[in-house]
Amino acid sequence: MSLDLSKIVDQIAGMVAGLKSNRGERQERIHRALDVLHSQSNNLAYLSKKIDSSKTTWLVAHLVEDIDCHYQPQPAPSEFTVIATDGSHIDVDRHHSVNCYLINIGSVILHYGTHPEAVLNSVPRIYASDEELMVKSPGMNGREQPVEGNLLSIKRGVEECRRLAELAESLPSGSKALGLIDGSLILWNLEAYPEFVADIMLEKGFLKALEVIRKLNKDRDFPVASYISYPRSNDVVNALRVALCPKEIVDSDSCSECKTRECDFVVGVRDRELFDRLLSSGERSALFVSPSKILNRYGEHLVHFFYLKSDEEIARVEIPQWVATDNAKLDLVHTLVLEQCRCGLGYPVALSEAHEKAVVTGADRESFWQMVESSLIEGHLPMTGSAKSQSKRTRWV
Numbered sequence: 001m002s003l004d005l006s007k008i009v010d011q012i013a014g015m016v017a018g019l020k021s022n023r024g025e026r027q028e029r030i031h032r033a034l035d036v037l038h039s040q041s042n043n044l045a046y047l048s049k050k051i052d053s054s055k056t057t058w059l060v061a062h063l064v065e066d067i068d069c070h071y072q073p074q075p076a077p078s079e080f081t082v083i084a085t086d087g088s089h090i091d092v093d094r095h096h097s098v099n100c101y102l103i104n105i106g107s108v109i110l111h112y113g114t115h116p117e118a119v120l121n122s123v124p125r126i127y128a129s130d131e132e133l134m135v136k137s138p139g140m141n142g143r144e145q146p147v148e149g150n151l152l153s154i155k156r157g158v159e160e161c162r163r164l165a166e167l168a169e170s171l172p173s174g175s176k177a178l179g180l181i182d183g184s185l186i187l188w189n190l191e192a193y194p195e196f197v198a199d200i201m202l203e204k205g206f207l208k209a210l211e212v213i214r215k216l217n218k219d220r221d222f223p224v225a226s227y228i229s230y231p232r233s234n235d236v237v238n239a240l241r242v243a244l245c246p247k248e249i250v251d252s253d254s255c256s257e258c259k260t261r262e263c264d265f266v267v268g269v270r271d272r273e274l275f276d277r278l279l280s281s282g283e284r285s286a287l288f289v290s291p292s293k294i295l296n297r298y299g300e301h302l303v304h305f306f307y308l309k310s311d312e313e314i315a316r317v318e319i320p321q322w323v324a325t326d327n328a329k330l331d332l333v334h335t336l337v338l339e340q341c342r343c344g345l346g347y348p349v350a351l352s353e354a355h356e357k358a359v360v361t362g363a364d365r366e367s368f369w370q371m372v373e374s375s376l377i378e379g380h381l382p383m384t385g386s387a388k389s390q391s392k393r394t395r396w397v
Contacts, residue, residue: 030273033266036240037274041068043243051242054250060242061235062289064304064324069286070279073338074331079113081177082340084350085164087156088360090368092133092148097381098372100128101147103156105163106357108350122357123163137196145197150189157187158205165212168222178336179213179224182351185303185318186292202297210301214322223319223329225337227348231307231316236271236288271307272314279309284317284334287324310338312346 040047048063090102102124109119127133127147135151137143147155164179171177187206190198213224241263242250275285285307289295295302304324308315317337323329340348 026268029266029269030277033237033240033269033274034277036243036266037068037278040240040243041066047239047243050248050250051239053248054242056238056242056250056252058238058241058252059233059235059291060238062291063239064287064289067236067239067286068278070283071334073282073284073335076112076335076339077176077332079111079176080336081112081171081175082108082110082180082336082348082350083164083167083171083177084108084110084180084182084348084354085160085167086182086351086354086358087160088358089152089156090360090365091152092146093369096369096372097376098128099133100126100372101133101152102126102360102368103152103159104358104360105159106354106359107163107167108353108357109167110350110353118353120353120357135197135200137194139196143194143196145193151193151197151201154187154189154201155205157181157183158201158209161206161209164224165209165216168213168216171216171220171222173219176221176332178333178340179222180337180340180348180351180354181224181226182355183226184228185226185301185320186290187294188292191292191294198294198297202294207298207301210320214300214320217322217329221329221332223323223326223333225323225333226318227337227351228316228318229347230313231272232270233316234270235290236307237266237269237274240266271316275307275309276314279307279314281309281311282338284308287330290318306334308334308337308341310341310346312341315341 044063044066047067051060051062054060085105085107087103087105089104092099092101104122104124106122107120109117111117132147134144134146136145145151160181164181168177168179187202190202193201210224213222216222244262244265246262279285287304287306290303290305292303298320300322301320303318304321305316305318308317315337317333319330319333323333337348340350343349344352
């Protein structure tokens with residue numbers, strides 16, 4: 001065992017003691033945040049204007065309706081379908097003989113009603129060509145970005161959405177269904193990449209798949225949503241920080257000049273802690289719009305979100321604008337996500353099953369590379385892996 005746990009026992013005890021001592025102060029901050037939320041309940045126009053004019057280094061949710069609105073779920077339809085996709089991948093490994101990566105997309109189709117049915121599947125695919133290993137600028141400037149690390153995670157998200165669109169096309173006309181994706185609809189990490197990468201991954205990839213799904217709604221109800229379990233976001237609490245600031249125009253760069261620092265009273269509170277106290281079991285919060293800069297490119301798919309309280313947790317549910325502005329589709333998302341959580345012991349059962357079909361274990365990765373190298377040997381191709389890779393496979397002691 002490389003980690004000597006006996007050496008961190010005292011550190012863990014100290015950490016727990018610190019958490020206990022801060023518990024009372026944290027509860028006070030949460031109660032203060034709730035008070036501010038209720039005080040702003042009929043102040044939508046003013047607070048929205050103040051948020052829009054703010055200049056902050058922290059993300060502030062944009063308001064769609066009164067901040068303390070909350071809604072009960074509607075009855076579930078007698079017949080409905082839930083389609084979910086999730087993915088896993090094996091990244092490029094420069095220590096191996098071949099540059100390639102693998103994406104495995106798991107999918108689940110669950111039909112509820114008079115003839116219940118479950119279809120579970122996985123589609124693994126290897127990417128090894130030059131066009132697949134690099135995102136290249138369409139111009140003649142020779143710019144390119146390797147598909148690995150964070151960019152491969154983005155690529156996997158694009159493929160999950162494409163697979164969801166493919167499966168949705170098989171839904172019969174007039175059906176009621178829900179499409180589910182794990183994690184966020186916001187491709188946050190794209191902000192770190194050049195413009196041509198965002199064009200290919202977002203406009204020609206993720207948003208194109210969402211547009212296919214949107215058009216399918218002409219003759220069926222098929223809203224799409226993403227589910228974020230135990231979210232760490234504080235966009236809504238940051239809106240309360242703006243409300244607390246005595247200045248008409250909030251500029252976080254000048255906060256050091258502020259003597260009262262009233263906004264500090266709610267700093268550190270998570271949105272989930274706020275809505276855990278505001279919502280009753282089964283209820284959803286008001287709608288909000290994420291302030292991420294990447295969303296300027298989303299158009300009709302601009303991401304809205306709400307918080308949902310199941311029997312087990314507070315989750316963040318994200319939906320495109322065309323779902324958020326359609327009350328029937330919004331209610332369907334609320335109802336069916338909640339039903340899925342109840343069937344899955346707190347987490348949507350369709351996503352749980354899709355994950356099981358998608359997961360790639362450490363043993364799977366090792367077997368994959370062994371298969372690749374065995375095929376190289378059979379094909380009489382040279383083995384050019386690194387000495388580091390060989391060293392890891394050799395026991396010296």
